[in-house]
Amino acid sequence: MSHNRFAGVSRRALVKAAGVAGLAGLAGCFDADGGRSLENGSDGVTLDQREIHPEWVHAVSAEASELSPYRATDYASGLRTTLLLDGAYTLDEDDEFYSFWVESYENRGEESYAFTLRDNLEWGNDYGQQTADDWVWFYNHVVTPEENWVGHPTRDDWSNVVSVERESELTFVVDLEKPDPLFVRRPTMWGTQILPSELTKPYYERWVDGDGDAGHELNTADEVLEFQYAGNLGPYTFDRREIEDRFVVQRNDDYYRRGTEPDADDWEDAPYFERYVMRILPEQSTRLAELRTGGITYTELPADEAHALENESAVETVTTPTPFLRLAAYNQRENGWEPFRNQSVRQAFSMAVEKTSIVENIFDGNADVAHTFQPTYSEFYDDSHVREFGEGESYDPEAARSILERELPSAYGYDGDVLLDAEGSQVALTLVYQTGERVYRDSGRYIAAAIEDLGVAVEQRAVPGDVLLERYAYQESDSGIPTLNAGSRDRYTSDVEWDIMWSLSLNTFPRSPENIGAFFTEAGTANFMGYVPAGDLEGLLEEAATAPDIERRRERFGEVFGLLSEEQPANFMIFDNTIHGYHRNVVLTEPVSPSWGYKRHTYWASEDPHG
Amino acid sequence: MTASTDTTADRERAPTLEPIDWEVVASERDAHRARVTARSLVTAACFLGLLAAWAFDHVARASHEPFLTLATGVAFLGEDGVLTASPSHVDWLFGLTLLVGVRYALVPLWENPRLTRYYWRRIARNRLGVYSLYFLAGVFLVGLIGPLVLGDPEPQWDLGHTPPVGFGGTFAHPLGTTRNGEGILEIVVAGARVSMQVGLIATTISIGLATVVGTTAAFVGGRVDDLLMRGVDLLMTFPTLFFILFLVYIYGGNLFVLVLILAFTTWGGQARLIRSEALQRREEAYIDAARAAGGGPWYVIRRHVVPNVSNTVVTGATLLIPIVILFEAVVAFLGFGDPSVWSWGRIIADGRESLASAWWVSTIPGLVLFLTVLAFNFLGDALRDALDPRHEVNRGR
C-alpha cells in the first residue's frame, strides 16, 4: 500500500541529515560486508565481466507528484529527477565533496566559496552549455525574489547566502553572511538541481508582467515534465511516464560523467543498464514476491521482513543507518495529561518501555536503540552526558511505579496495581500512532502494554500519518493557520486530545545539530508537544552554534544532548535503518554508509538480472 | 373451548356453520391483549435495562475496571478462573442487536411453534442450509463465549512464528502463532466475535433502514416514492468502497465508526427489493380492509405491510451479512482497520508478507472467513427457497 508515503523523507532532508562519517564508532555501527565491493573481490567478480545489460527494474510504492526540479523535493519525486539530473555534487561515505556537475570547490575564507563547473555539461533543447550564469540567474531570480513565484520549497536553505556571483564562465562565488566552515555539507548547493536559465527566463518575464500562473506553467510545461532540457546532465534520458504505473528512462549516450574522475574506473561506461524502469507496485507483498523471484532488480525492504529475505539466495540486502529518530512524544500541552509536565513522570514512563525488545522483536534488529536526539555515530554525540532509559538496568517498571507514587500530585495513588486519579478512577491515557506499516502498530501495542504495566489504562488510536499531523500535532494559530507550535502550551492545543504520540520520525541533523531547536525550544517551530526545557537549552544551542572551534562545539552539543536525555521531552525510542534489497547479480561499488547510493549509477550486474 | 368439543367426524356429518362463542373470542382477545401488553413491557424493560447498563458503564462509572467480574473457580477459564468483561460501545450495540433479534425473530418463532416447524421443514430440505445454520451457530457461540474463555490474544514478543500442531508446533499454540507470538487460535476466536458483531449490527441497522424506506415508498407512493427511490439510486451509484475508505482514512478506522458507515451505505439494494415486494402487497385485500377499518398509514405499514414482506427482509438480511463481513475484512486488509480489534481481515493482511514462510498466519483465518461467508450465503439461499413462494416451482421433479 502507499500509505507509507508519509514515512518517506525528503531528499533535501536526507541531504541535510546524513551523518558525519569517518569517525570513531562508525565501524561498529555499520554492516561491514553489506556491499559487495570490488576491492573485496569476495564473489570472484572482476571488472572484465562488466557489460551493459538491458534493464534495471526498481519497484516503488507510490507515484511522484512533481517532476520539475524546482518543485521536486519530496522523496518519491527526487528518486525520479536524480535519474536525469545529477545535481551540483554529492557527499561520499566520509561526508566529503564528491563531484558531479561541480568539478571542484575552493574555500576562500570561511565566508566565501567558489564552485567550478565541469566544462562538458550540455543542456538539451539547444540551451547550450551549463555555465556559471545559470547558477547566478537561478539565485537571483528563483531564490531571492520576495514572492516565491516558482514555488521552490527549499529557498530557506539559502538564508545564509548573501550573493552568488559569476567569476568566470565556469566559476561562481557564493558569499555567506555568517562564517560557515561546513557550508559544502549544507544542502544549499549539495544535490541542487536547476533548470537552464534560458528556459526559465520567459516565464519569469511573464511573472514580472503580472501573470501569476507563470510559475505553475513553468513547472508543468511539457519541456520540463519530459526533461527535454536535461541534455547530458544525468545518467539517463527521459523516455516516458505512465501514470501510477511506471517511469522509464533510457541510457544517456552522452553522459558527461563517463570515464571522469573521481573514480574514473567505476564511471567508465556508466550507467551499465540500457533502461532504468521505475515500477509502481503499491502492494508490499507483491514487491517482495517480485524481488524473491527475480522480477525486479531493487526495492526498499520493510524492517521486519528483511531477515527473511536475507536468507533467500536471490536477494542481497544492505542495511544503512539513518539520522531519523522515531519517538514517543509526551503531550505537555493543555490537552495532554498534566503530570507529563513533570520531568520525573516522563522519566518514569520512559523507564517502563524496553527499547531493546522493540528493536529485537518488532524491528527484527533492523533499527538502533536511541537515548537522545542524536545518533551515536554523530561527532556531536557524547556518551558521558547521556542518561539511558529503557535499556538493560534502566528498564525498570518497578522503579517507575515508585517514582510515580512519589512524584504525582497527592490526589493520585496506587490501589494495588492500578493507578487512580483524583476522582478515584483509573488513569486513562490515549496513545496515538500512524497506520500504514505494521511495525508502527506492533510497537504501538508494545508501548501500550508496557505503560499498562504501570497501572494506567491505554486507549490506542491508529490514524494515517497526515491525519496524525493535522488533527493531533498541529494547533490552529491566531490567524487560523494550522501550525506545529502556535504558541503558549497553556493556550494552543491540537483538535483532538492525546497523551502520547508514537511513530513520528524526526530528523536529528547530525551535521548541523543547531537545527534541533525547532523541536525542543519553547518557541521552536516544530515543538508540537509543548515541551518547555527546564535547563537553558536555547542558550546552550546558541553557544554551540556560534562556537569558534569544533572542540567547543562538540562540548556544548554534548551537553545539549545530555540535557535532552535527562529531561525526556519524549521517549527517544529508535533510529530507523534503511534496508535495500538487490537482485543477487548486482555488483555494488561503494562501502556501506549513511550516504549510501551516492554512486548507484556505477552499480553493474555480473549477469543479466532479468535475462 | 366449546368449539373444540366438536369432533371432526361430527362436522363432516353435519355440515353446519361452526357456532361461535363470542365470550371465548372476547376472552381470547383479552388474553392476547394482556400477553401483548406484558410482552411490550418485558421488551421495554429489556431495552431500558440495556440502556441503563450502558449508561452506567460509560457515563456514571467512567472507569476502566472490568464491567463484570465472575469468579468461576474453573482454572482454565479466563485469567485464573476469573471471567471479566469490559464491553466497548460496539459490544453494547451488539447486545442491543441481539435483543432486537430475540424480540423480533426468536419470540415470534417461539410463539408460533406450528409456523416454526413449517419453516424448519422447508429449510431442512436444503441440507447445506441446515449445516450452514449449525456452523454459523457454532461460530456465533464461539465468538460470544470464546474470547471470555481464551482471553484476548496475548503477544509473546520474543516467541516469533511457530507453526501449528502437525507442522512442527506444540499444543501451547495449536494453530501456530504470529510473528509477535500471539496464538492464531485466540485470534480466530476473537475475530469471530468481531465479524459477527460487524455483520449483525450493520445488517440490522441497514435492513431496518431498508424496510422503513422500502415500505414507505411503496405504500405512500407518489412524490415520496419518487424522492426515496431517487435517493436510493444515488446511494447505489456512489462508489461506496472509496468513500468508506476515504472516511476511514480521514476519520480513523474505529470499529464503531466503521460499523455505522457500513450500516448507512449498504441499505440501497434491499430497500429497492423490499419496495417492489411491498408494491405487490399494497394491492392485497387485507390492506384495503385494514385501511377501511380506519388504520392510519403508519399503523398499516407496521402491522400489515412489514410483516408480509418479512420473508424478503429475512433473506435479504442473511445475504447482506456476508457482504458486510467481507467489506470489513477488505478495509482491514487495506490497512484501515481498528488496531485494537482482532478482525480476520487484519490478521490476513498481517500475514500476507510472510505467506511464503509462515503460511498459517494468513491461511487459517482466511479459511475461516471463507467458510463463514459461504455458510451465510448457503443459509440465505436456503431461506430464500424456503420463504419465497415463487421458488416453490418444480418441487416435484
Added chain:
Amino acid sequence: MAWFVGRRLVWALFATFLVVTLTFALLAASPNPETSQAAWQAAQDGSDPEEARALVDQQHGAGDSLTTQYVSYMVSMFSLDWGQSTTYNEDVTSVIANAWVYSAITVIPATIIAVVVGFGIGLYSATHQYTTADYAATLVAFFGVSIPNFWFAIVLMLVFGELLGLTPISYDSEVPFWSLEHLSYLVLPITVLATAAVASEMRYARAEALEYVSATWTKTARAKGLSETAVTIRHVFRPATVPLVTILVADLVGIIFATAYVVEVIFGIPGLGYVSYQALVRMDTPLVLATTLIPVFVTIVANLCQDLAYTVLDPRIDYEGRSP
C-alpha cells in the same frame, strides 16, 4: 415517451450534479494530506511551514475561497473541460483514458466470462433444480462469491506465480498488447475478478430463469412436444435475458470501482479503480470529481436504458408508472 426520457435525463444531470457537489463538500471538509506533509517537512527542515502550506494550496488551486472554487469546478465539469489533475499535471481526460484501458482489459474479459459461465450455470441449475448437478453448480458459484477476493489474489499469486512459476507475479504494461504473453499476465487478475462475478451472475440468472421455467408458455411449449433444450433456449433463456442484460452495466461499474480496486492494488495494475482512489486520498479535486461523475452518470443512464428496454420489450409496462 419523449417526456419520460427527457425527465429522466434531467434527473440524470441533476443526480450527477448532486453527487459531484457532495464529493466536493467532502473534499473541502477534509484535511489535505499533502499540505500537512509539506508543512511538517518544512518545519523539520527549519523552513517556514506556513509558506510550504501555501505553496501546496496554490498548487491545488485551493487559494481561492470555497465558493469561487466550487463555481469554477462546477462550470468546468459541466462544460466538459475537466482541466488538469493537480497531482499528475496532466489532463484529467488523458489520465482517465489511460487508466481506462487497463481496467477494460481485466474487467471486460472477466465480465464476459462471468456472463457466459454464470448464465450457463444459472440456466442449467434452474432447469435442473435439486439435482446433483444443480448442487455442484451452486457450490462452485458460492465458492466464488464467498472467497475474500484479496486473499484469493495473494494465494493465487503465491501458488501460481511464486511456487509453480506458471504466471508472472505482477502486471507489466510493456508486454505487447496482442500476445499470448500478455494473456499470461492477465490470467490471475481476470480469474479473481471473474470468480466473484460468475457467482452473482449465476444467482441472477437462476432466479430469473426459475420464474419462467414454470410459466404457462413454457408448459404450452412442452405440451406442443418441443425438446427440453428448445424450451430452455427459446422460452426460458430468451425472456430471462432481458432483465439480465440490463443489470450488466451496473455490474460493470460496480466491479471497476470496488472489486477491481483491490485486484489492481495487489497485481500493480494502473487501472481506473486504483487511479480514482489515489486521486481521492491525494485530494486531487479535478480528478476526483471526474472519476465520481462518470460512474454516476453511466449508471443513471444505464438505469434509464433499462427502463426503456422494459417498456419497449414488454407492452404491459407503461413508462409513466415505472421506476427502476
